[in-house]
Amino acid sequence: MNKRITFCSIYFFLSVLPTVSVFAQTKTVTDEDALYIRQIHDVALNQGRCYPWLYHLTKKIGARLSGSPQAAAAVEYSYQMLDTLGLDSVWLQPCMVPHWVRGDREIVRIAQSDMGSVELRALALGNSVGTGEAGIAAEVVAVMGIDELEKLGEAKLKGKIVFFNRPFDATKLNTFEAYGGAVDQRAYGASEAAKYGAVGVLVRSMASGLNDDPHTGGLLYKEGLPKIPACAISTNDAELLGRLLKKSPVKVYMRTTCQTLSDKPSFNVIGEIRGSERPDEIIVVGGHLDSWDVGEGAHDDGTGCVQSMDVLHIFKRLNYQPKRTIRCVLFMNEENGLRGGMTYADEAKRKGERHLAAIESDRGGFVPRGFTVDGEAAVFTEKFPAMQPWHAVLEPYGLHIKKGGGGADISPLKPQGVLLIGFEPDSQRYFDFHHTEVDNFEAVNRRELELGTAAMTSLIYLMDKYGLD
Ligand SMILES: [Zn+2]
Numbered sequence: 001m002n003k004r005i006t007f008c009s010i011y012f013f014l015s016v017l018p019t020v021s022v023f024a025q026t027k028t029v030t031d032e033d034a035l036y037i038r039q040i041h042d043v044a045l046n047q048g049r050c051y052p053w054l055y056h057l058t059k060k061i062g063a064r065l066s067g068s069p070q071a072a073a074a075v076e077y078s079y080q081m082l083d084t085l086g087l088d089s090v091w092l093q094p095c096m097v098p099h100w101v102r103g104d105r106e107i108v109r110i111a112q113s114d115m116g117s118v119e120l121r122a123l124a125l126g127n128s129v130g131t132g133e134a135g136i137a138a139e140v141v142a143v144m145g146i147d148e149l150e151k152l153g154e155a156k157l158k159g160k161i162v163f164f165n166r167p168f169d170a171t172k173l174n175t176f177e178a179y180g181g182a183v184d185q186r187a188y189g190a191s192e193a194a195k196y197g198a199v200g201v202l203v204r205s206m207a208s209g210l211n212d213d214p215h216t217g218g219l220l221y222k223e224g225l226p227k228i229p230a231c232a233i234s235t236n237d238a239e240l241l242g243r244l245l246k247k248s249p250v251k252v253y254m255r256t257t258c259q260t261l262s263d264k265p266s267f268n269v270i271g272e273i274r275g276s277e278r279p280d281e282i283i284v285v286g287g288h289l290d291s292w293d294v295g296e297g298a299h300d301d302g303t304g305c306v307q308s309m310d311v312l313h314i315f316k317r318l319n320y321q322p323k324r325t326i327r328c329v330l331f332m333n334e335e336n337g338l339r340g341g342m343t344y345a346d347e348a349k350r351k352g353e354r355h356l357a358a359i360e361s362d363r364g365g366f367v368p369r370g371f372t373v374d375g376e377a378a379v380f381t382e383k384f385p386a387m388q389p390w391h392a393v394l395e396p397y398g399l400h401i402k403k404g405g406g407g408a409d410i411s412p413l414k415p416q417g418v419l420l421i422g423f424e425p426d427s428q429r430y431f432d433f434h435h436t437e438v439d440n441f442e443a444v445n446r447r448e449l450e451l452g453t454a455a456m457t458s459l460i461y462l463m464d465k466y467g468l469d
Pocket residue numbers: 288300301334362
């Protein structure tokens with residue numbers, strides 16, 4: 001094993017050395033940094049723990065919706081694992097979380113159409129109310145977006161099921177942009193349709209392509225409007241329903257028994273290596289421990305959690321003593337409430353903690369491309385330039401640093417002047433898996449996952465060493 005590391009190190013170091021030398025005149029990064037980042041990669045690829053941890057989280061525990069026994073098991077497991085690493089402290093931070101349950105398997109069926117009766121592959125949207133035991137049956141009205149509802153008005157929508165069928169814009173190179181351009185239908189469609197007397201909502205799944213997997217995800221009800229039930233249907237079924245509606249009226253029967261129970265106690269899981277010179281400057285790295293209740297929550301966000309845990313493990317393996325405190329936070333309840341992220345930021349403020357930066361991995365465990373950086377305008381302007389010289393030692397690994405989003409769980413830290421950084425893996429396949437039955441362990445490639453861990457560890461090493469001034 002050691003022999004292999006040495007051989008890889010020399011080979012790779014020689015291959016990247018010329019690149020580094022070109023940038024050696026920059027004030028900060030050195031050949032020593034290039035060598036250290038190579039060592040980080042060697043440990044991540046040879047001795048990383050993220051993959052076996054992910055196996056346990058996905059295969060042994062499984063889907064981990066907030067408030068579920070599996071979410072509690074994930075808290076216990078990740079606490080235990082962090083506690084094996086010889087960290088300076090590991091603790092649980094309590095937070096109350098919403099407790100939504102799916103209930104019986106959803107029935108969404110075209111009851112009356114040119115094709116007769118057809119079952120559609122559907123999942124109730126998270127936070128949705130149920131239809132009641134008897135279900136509902138109504139004629140369907142298709143729209144391509146919320147803006148069409150006003151034109152149709154109560155005359156066309158009252159008593160109907162509204163079907164939101166706007167697909168992802170396939171021309172967007174980053175699939176998160178396409179998601180951002182379509183997800184208002186899932187998030188707000190139910191309340192917007194309820195304004196005009198609709199009785200239910202169907203939403204085309206938030207997916208990049210055509211397939212049979214329905215994608216769940218949260219909806220938000222607006223205060224003061226009736227809560228009507230909503231389901232996502234697979235993109236293939238959305239195409240079918242759209243085609244049938246162009247020919248003649250279609251009636252759909254839907255039955256869901258989902259409901260929201262009372263809040264439950266849960267936790268963020270936290271572990272840290274305390275800084276030797278500036279222990280009060282904290283660098284957070286994290287993902288979210290909860291997932292939706294279908295599939296195994298692998299890419300969303302088991303991978304982000306195990307990568308963040310492995311960052312601390314790699315530093316311990318390398319006997320690296322950070323100057324600043326490096327803290328891994330596994331946030332609870334990103335998917336349907338963000339209670340963990342809000343609790344963490346509130347507590348940080350209450351204790352007067354000073355966070356230099358927070359890094360979140362919540363875009364899947366795919367091959368790393370770099371990092372996107374966000375912050376309050378003044379913070380971003382001051383700190384972002386300090387990261388630019390780091391390109392010299394990150395580019396050999398194909399990693400960029402550019403302006404962009406941080407992450408949902410760390411977003412409540414933004415007003416505290418924290419620089420927010422989103423780990424950015426390749427985005428092309430994420431929305432094949434996101435919030436589906438197929439977001440399982442098998443969907444994650446070990447090497448891609450470990451390279452992501454190495455990328456995150458490398459960035460944190462540079463930040464710890466040089467700060468952001
Ligand atoms: Zn996520």
